[in-house]
Amino acid sequence: MQYTSVTLSALALLGASHAAPAIKRQATLPASQETQEEIINLENTIVYLTNDIVQTNHESAVNDYNTAQSLFTGVQVDFPLETCGISAHQITITTAKEAITALNSTQNDLALLSLNLQNTASSQQTLQNDYCAAYWPFAATKNYVFDILGTPENGDSNQAVAASTNSQGYDPVKLGQTYTATEVALEALISALHNIPSGQPSSSQAKTAFTNAENTIATFSRAANASAPHSCPLDTVPGATDSQGAINEVYVVERAVQTAYADTTADNGKKLVDFCTISAYMSATDDYVKA
Numbered sequence: 001m002q003y004t005s006v007t008l009s010a011l012a013l014l015g016a017s018h019a020a021p022a023i024k025r026q027a028t029l030p031a032s033q034e035t036q037e038e039i040i041n042l043e044n045t046i047v048y049l050t051n052d053i054v055q056t057n058h059e060s061a062v063n064d065y066n067t068a069q070s071l072f073t074g075v076q077v078d079f080p081l082e083t084c085g086i087s088a089h090q091i092t093i094t095t096a097k098e099a100i101t102a103l104n105s106t107q108n109d110l111a112l113l114s115l116n117l118q119n120t121a122s123s124q125q126t127l128q129n130d131y132c133a134a135y136w137p138f139a140a141t142k143n144y145v146f147d148i149l150g151t152p153e154n155g156d157s158n159q160a161v162a163a164s165t166n167s168q169g170y171d172p173v174k175l176g177q178t179y180t181a182t183e184v185a186l187e188a189l190i191s192a193l194h195n196i197p198s199g200q201p202s203s204s205q206a207k208t209a210f211t212n213a214e215n216t217i218a219t220f221s222r223a224a225n226a227s228a229p230h231s232c233p234l235d236t237v238p239g240a241t242d243s244q245g246a247i248n249e250v251y252v253v254e255r256a257v258q259t260a261y262a263d264t265t266a267d268n269g270k271k272l273v274d275f276c277t278i279s280a281y282m283s284a285t286d287d288y289v290k291a
């Protein structure tokens with residue numbers, strides 16, 4: 001569906017007249033597997049959109065934006081998108097960094113929505129709050145994605161990852177972008193894993209999310225100048241055997257990604273060890289995900 005600025009302002013008007021949206025009925029919880037899969041597909045699409053921005057792929061970003069928009073509209077929750085209106089704190093996004101930060105926020109609220117849809121005690125208001133909180137930052141990236149990404153106004157961000165590095169050896173333009181993009185991808189992976197009932201094998205959505213996370217980590221490591229082959233200590237991390245075990249391994253990856261970012265910018269000689277940790281725990285996660 002084409003989402004023009006005309007419909008956006010119509011949405012704003014609708015939002016204003018729906019300050020306290022009427023709640024149709026209490027959703028039946030836990031939500032159906034189908035609804036959950038719609039949200040995970042949306043999260044995987046947010047990962048693609050984030051990577052398009054990192055890679056300055058305008059055409060693909062527009063497509064992925066439109067796909068995410070229709071997934072937001074189609075997700076089977078009891079509150080139509082129109083009831084979200086627009087945020088009172090709507091921000092104007094003009095840089096890749098801001099767009100990716102906004103998508104990180106969208107991803108976290110989608111993950112929260114997915115968890116709350118599994119919890120029979122969630123109120124309809126909580127679910128709607130999560131949904132709208134996820135939608136607003138995404139919608140705020142539209143102008144950037146359609147009109148700024150790839151144009152001269154996008155500045156240094158049009159460069160390829162690792163096209164230029166600073167004296168500390170990392171790409172100062174893309175390091176932060178690829179770092180946040182990695183968080184966006186890992187959040188989608190955790191969400192997909194949370195959606196697998198205990199004792200069940202991995203899902204195709206978790207496999208997709210895992211591959212996306214690996215690709216994003218590879219880009220992050222290029223921006224950090226840590227992708228040249230280097231030897232890692234012998235990997236002794238036990239492989240995950242169920243979805244909860246895999247989630248715990250991904251939490252370690254998340255923390256190691258934060259440390260890798262900090263050590264890269266500090267140029268303290270520790271980043272290669274961090275990337276070894278990331279790779280060991282991704283591999284331990286993979287033992288369950290791709291089994």
Ligand SMILES: *[C@@H]1O[C@H](CO)[C@@H](O)[C@H](O)[C@H]1NC(C)=O
Pocket residue numbers: 165166167168169170225226228
């Ligand atoms: C990037 O890493 C390689 C391998 O560790 C190193 O030889 C090179 O000097 C680094 N580049 C910069 C610009 O520091």
Ligand SMILES: *[C@@H]1O[C@H](CO)[C@@H](O)[C@H](O)[C@H]1NC(C)=O
Pocket residue numbers: 101104105108179180183
């Ligand atoms: C991404 O979102 C998470 C959760 O809100 C937050 O902890 C993290 O700092 C965010 N990352 C960036 C780079 O904004």
